[in-house]
Amino acid sequence: MxxxxxxxxxxxxxxxxxxxxxxxxxxxxxxxxxxxxxxxxxxxxxxxxxxQFKSLNVGTIQIMAGFGRNTTVKLSADEMIAIQEEAPSIKKVSMVINDRGTISYYSTSTTASVAGVTEELKEINNLAMAYGNFINEEHNEDTEKVAVIGHDIAELFFEEDISEAVGEKITINGKRYEVIGVLKQMGDSSMRGFNPDEGIFIPYSVAEKYITGRMARPTILALAQDIDHVSSAIEEINSILQSKFRDKSDQFMIVDAGSRLQxxxxxxxxxxxxxxxxxxxxxxxxxxxxxxxxxxxxxxxxxxxxxxxxxxxxxxxxxxxxxxxxxxxxxxxxxxxxxxxxxxxxxxxxxxxxxxxxxxxxxxxxxxxxxxxxxxxxxxxxxxxxxxxxxxxxxx
Known part of the structure; x- marks a missing residue:
């Protein structure tokens, strides 16, 4: 057939x-x-x-004390300085503390995450400004009550024209802060539990004084020289923590952003x-x-x-x-x-x-x-x- x-x-x-x-x-x-x-x-x-992770810098490394009753260690500026000076694979280092706060602007009020940061965080977290400027070293040294607000917070308070936010005053936990910048919409970041779009950044010294208190557990964010240096950077950070905390160094968690994305x-x-x-x-x-x-x-x-x-x-x-x-x-x-x-x-x-x-x-x-x-x-x-x-x- x-x-x-x-x-x-x-x-x-x-x-x-x-x-x-x-x-x-x-x-x-x-x-x-x-x-x-x-x-x-x-x-x-x-x-x-x-x-969601497009703004994530895959060379970012997060160092934080573990959670639970057995955790007795706490990071400080000394560890941040040591990592900056003694870890050749690290390019930038920043200290971060964060807590929840009540934010209001005239009759509009909300609860949001408030992070105390240093100037280096902008590059480490790939933060981009829509309007205004980010927090700098002078703001921290002078303990100035200034704030950089996330895109979603800006839309909540200032609706369609978020550029109007720069120069305005908002209230955080009853104290007035001048808005010096608005972030572009970012998505996720390497800061666990903190979404830049829905958060507010203020100087680290101000957050420690008015928001979190000195009992807060800070996090250190480090940026490796490049993606190929992430492994060596983690080894160097581990070595520094072991020399400073000895047998308690295992109470710290070190997480790189690239592994989170993968x-x-x-x-x-x-x-x-x-x-x-x-x-x-x-x-x-x-x-x-x-x-x-x-x-x-x-x-x-x-x-x-x-x-x-x-x-x-x-x-x-x-x-x-x-x-x-x-x-x-x-x-x-x-x-x-x-x-x-x-x-x-x-x-x-x-x-x-x-x-x-x-x-x-x-x-x-x-x-x-x-x-x-x-x-x-x-x-x-x-x-x-x-x-x-x-x-x-x-x-x-």
């Missing part, structure tokens, strides 16, 4: 069993749609992670793989449906197979008829599933689920569907091809 005759036979059978073919294809459609959505949501999750990406990938495995199971169920229907079809068409063999159809012709039918059905299900996913994705955005479609996800989903159809279609096709003409013709 020629390929054209084989295809003609397949399409005649498909047209004659439309309802059965559609129900058979349904499992493949759902499976393919799920694969595309899972891959697109996974891609969207990874993009969201990258955007950890977030790995989590997104793991979730994508878990969801993809579920989608694969759905496709497998669809493949089993194709196999079952083909077995029934072989039974129903046993006499037809006998006639085809009697008039000269070879074993491989029969095999191709049933195998190509499985491939065509699964490929059609794959295409419909991909088209369906294109319709579903806008609905996901409505529910604030980010999905980024790609040609790779469409290709992989289509390949999965065809592969499943081929795998599960082969055995029934082989069974049909193995039928003996006389037995097939005598089958009732």
């Amino acid at each position: 020629s390929l054209i005759e084989i295809l003609r036979s397949i399409f005649i059978n498909i047209r004659g069993n439309k309802a059965k073919v559609f129900l058979t294809t349904l499992g493949i459609i759902v499976g393919t749609l799920t694969v595309v959505l899972v891959l697109s949501i996974g891609k969207g999750s990874q993009a969201s992670v990258e955007e 950890s977030a990406k790995d989590s997104a990938k793991t979730m994508t793989l878990m969801l993809l495995s579920v989608a694969t199971v759905v496709l497998m169920v669809g493949g089993i449906g194709i196999m079952n229907v083909l077995f029934v079809s072989v039974k129903e068409r046993t006499k037809e197979i006998g006639i085809l063999k009697a008039i000269g159809a070879r074993r491989k012709d029969i095999l191709l008829i049933f195998l190509l039918e499985a491939i065509i059905v699964s490929a059609a299900g794959g295409i419909i599933g991909i088209l369906g996913s294109m319709l579903v994705m806008p609905a996901l955005n409505y529910f604030q689920v980010r999905a980024i479609p790609s040609f790779d996800s469409y290709l992989l989903a289509f390949g999965f569907s065809v592969g499943i159809g081929t795998f599960f279609g082969y055995y029934p096709a082989a069974k049909a091809a193995a039928l003996k003409p006389i037995e097939a013709l005598n089958y009732e």
Whole structure:
């Protein structure tokens, strides 16, 4: 039999069993749609992670005392100076303390994180100014009550024109501060538990005096010379802490920002793989449906197979008829599933689920569907091809 005759036979059978073919294809459609959505949501999750950490300087290292009753150590300016002077792999060092505070501007009031910082933090955390200037060394030396506010805080107090914030006075825990700058929208930072968009920066000396008190546990943020120096920088910091705190040095936590970013990406990938495995199971169920229907079809068409063999159809012709039918059905299900996913994705955005479609996800989903159809279609096709003409013709 020629390929054209084989295809003609397949399409005649498909047209004659439309309802059965559609129900058979349904499992493949759902499976393919799920694969595309899972891959697109996974891609969207990874993009969201990258955007969230876009302002993160991957050379940043955070040093802090551990939490709990057993922690008896506390960082001070002496450790910051020692790290700056004795760690050649370190480029910049800053001290940070933070607490919650009540911030108000006229009748608008909110609770936000307030961080006491030194000038170096701007470069370490890749902070960018939308308007005004950041805190400098003179502000710390003179204990000036000045503040740099995050983008979201500025929008809350000054609405559409946040540039008006510079020069205005806000109240933090009952004391008035002059706003000297507004940050650009940043996303995450290397300061754990502190979002620059929703926080306020003031001089370290001012925060220690009016916000946190001297009992607060400061954090040291260090910036490595470059990404290749992060490991050596951590070793140097560990060495300094061991020389100063000896057997208590293990009470400190040292975290580099690059590992946080990689950890977030790995989590997104793991979730994508878990969801993809579920989608694969759905496709497998669809493949089993194709196999079952083909077995029934072989039974129903046993006499037809006998006639085809009697008039000269070879074993491989029969095999191709049933195998190509499985491939065509699964490929059609794959295409419909991909088209369906294109319709579903806008609905996901409505529910604030980010999905980024790609040609790779469409290709992989289509390949999965065809592969499943081929795998599960082969055995029934082989069974049909193995039928003996006389037995097939005598089958009732």
